[in-house]
Amino acid sequence: MVNSTNSKREPKSKTLSLVRNWLPVPKSTRFSRMDKGYASSNWIFSYNNGRYILKRFMDWKKRSDIEKEYELTNYVRKSGFPYEVPEMLPVKNGKPYIENEGALYSMYRFILGNADLPITKKDAYEIGSMDAQLHNIFEKKRFESSRREGYQALENIKARLHDTYEKALHKTGKEDKAFMAA
Secondary structure (H helix, E strand, O other), rough: OOOOHHOOOOHHHHHHHHHHOOOOOOOOOOOEEEEEOOOEEEEEEEEOEEEEEEEOOOHHHHHHHHHHHHOOOOOHHOOHHHHHHHHOOOOOOOOOOOEEOOOOEEEEOOOOOOOOOOOHHHHHHHHHHHHHHHHHHHHHHHOOOOOHHHHHHHHHHHHHHHHHHHHHOOOOOOOHHHHHHH
16 A cells, blocks of 8 residues: 555655755656555656666655665665666765655666566576575675674565565566566
8 A cells, every 4th residue: 555645746856856965867757656666656758878777756655765765775785686676876975765744765777587477487586596595695794794683684585586576477468568577
């Protein structure tokens, strides 16, 4: 269920103002609202031949959660993980988020996913391989980290990947295919 404060449509001027905390985008920039999802409210836009996501987090998300996500996704990316990892861009002040009117926002580089449904055995093998590689990275991080919450955050990422895989295996509707392709 999307939080009512996150389901409001932000005026373009406010969205543009928020995005300028990361990038010097021109006024002519087009934003498209992404209406699917439960954990955040997102807008996608293009800038300098790249695509980006402006993400507004649900009200229950804490600053420390976002900072941990930033740290852990950077750790996974630097560990040699052979798949694209969402890259959270730091704001000009170096933090991975901004706060505006009580809401937390982050910016990500857009990663184009491609999933054909139903998933083939080859796709399932690829997802399983990705899961195994993440597990190895998480285990290494677990032993390097003295903070239990850091390990727990990695386990949460792994669980979300597994849940996405399980759900994708069972989705066959035309609308689901269109969403997965997007």
